[in-house]
Amino acid sequence: MVFLSLSRWIRSRGPDRYWRHRELLQHARHFRGRKNRCYSLALRTVRRAFQYSTRDKRLKKRNMRLLWISRIAAASREHGLKYPMLISNLVKCQVELNRKVLADLAIYEPKTFKSLAALAKRRREEGFSDALGDGREPTGIFSRIVHSG
Amino acid sequence: MASFSRAAQVRNSPWNSLCLLVSQQWASFSKVWYLIDAKMQPPGKIATMCSVRLQGKHKPIYHALSDCGDHVVVVNTRHIAFSGNKWEQKVYSSHSGYPGGFKQVTAAQLHQKDPTAIVKLAIYGMLPRNLLRRTMMQRLHLFPDEVIPDEILKNLVEELPQPRKVPRRLDEYTQEEIDAFPRLWTPPEDYRMK
Numbered sequence: 001m002v003f004l005s006l007s008r009w010i011r012s013r014g015p016d017r018y019w020r021h022r023e024l025l026q027h028a029r030h031f032r033g034r035k036n037r038c039y040s041l042a043l044r045t046v047r048r049a050f051q052y053s054t055r056d057k058r059l060k061k062r063n064m065r066l067l068w069i070s071r072i073a074a075a076s077r078e079h080g081l082k083y084p085m086l087i088s089n090l091v092k093c094q095v096e097l098n099r100k101v102l103a104d105l106a107i108y109e110p111k112t113f114k115s116l117a118a119l120a121k122r123r124r125e126e127g128f129s130d131a132l133g134d135g136r137e138p139t140g141i142f143s144r145i146v147h148s149g
Numbered sequence: 150m151a152s153f154s155r156a157a158q159v160r161n162s163p164w165n166s167l168c169l170l171v172s173q174q175w176a177s178f179s180k181v182w183y184l185i186d187a188k189m190q191p192p193g194k195i196a197t198m199c200s201v202r203l204q205g206k207h208k209p210i211y212h213a214l215s216d217c218g219d220h221v222v223v224v225n226t227r228h229i230a231f232s233g234n235k236w237e238q239k240v241y242s243s244h245s246g247y248p249g250g251f252k253q254v255t256a257a258q259l260h261q262k263d264p265t266a267i268v269k270l271a272i273y274g275m276l277p278r279n280l281l282r283r284t285m286m287q288r289l290h291l292f293p294d295e296v297i298p299d300e301i302l303k304n305l306v307e308e309l310p311q312p313r314k315v316p317r318r319l320d321e322y323t324q325e326e327i328d329a330f331p332r333l334w335t336p337p338e339d340y341r342m343k
């Protein structure tokens with residue numbers, strides 16, 4: 001006797017579990033221990049890894065900025081200036097370089113950075129002489145200090 | 150001291166990563182040996198200078214993970230000068246781990262026992278609290294007097310300026326300078342100076 005409808009009595013509980021597990025384990029291959037092989041352990045660890053990754057996308061910007069600032073501070077101290085002096089005086093000279101560019105210049109373009117530090121130092125001295133010398137005309141070359149009246 | 154920043158020879162790609170170009174300059178990450186004379190200097194100021202150089206924060210190529218700290222040799226730690234009454238008032242505490250093992254020692258007693266301990270503890274407290282702190286402390290060399298071993302003497306590159314300007318004592322002034330100093334008032338004949 002031939003059971004023609006035998007195949008209809010078999011139920012498939014979802015044919016693609018293997019591939020769903022593979023997709024997750026791909027993200028866990030560089031982990032240490034059983035969590036790079038076993039699905040249940042990898043599931044928890046990978047979930048946490050993704051959470052850390054999205055949180056750190058925001059932290060990376062903060063950390064990079066802190067690194068740039070410490071590098072610029074080190075380079076400006078080599079030239080006899082401090083970081084707040086450098087930044088405030090460059091802003092007053094309308095030099096709108098951001099910290100990323102300043103840090104790269106400090107590492108790869110040392111003479112350019114030296115001239116920027118000299119510019120900031122000169123602008124600072126002109127600011128002092130303007131504040132103390134009490135408003136006589138030739139205030140300076142680098143500063144555009146406007147007196148009212 | 151020459152600047153630590155090195156101009157790279159080639160800058161072609163717009164996204165040049167630091168690792169590509171720093172490798173062209175082989176001496177960028179070499180260790181430099183600094184000398185600091187701590188005679189008549191406040192140990193805290195000495196410690197800040199040392200900790201900055203041990204971490205490598207004085208270099209524009211600084212990164213916490215790139216091991217760019219330098220060696221620092223501090224000389225004459227026996228002759229450091231605390232301001233105020235800190236020799237008697239500053240207390241260094243420690244606990245041996247056993248019950249009843251809490252010890253409190255004044256700065257003067259600690260200095261008597263070990264002349265390099267005050268500077269060492271000051272620098273240890275100023276370094277970042279991570280696993281690199283111990284390696285940075287290994288790169289610090291403290292000597293109580295001017296006697297330095299030859300191997301270290303040969304490595305020294307630069308002496309850093311002292312943070313505090315040491316004032317002269319009264320007996321270091323010549324009689325002419327004392328006489329030339331302006332007088333605020335002359336005391337009368339029968340004035341008794343204590």
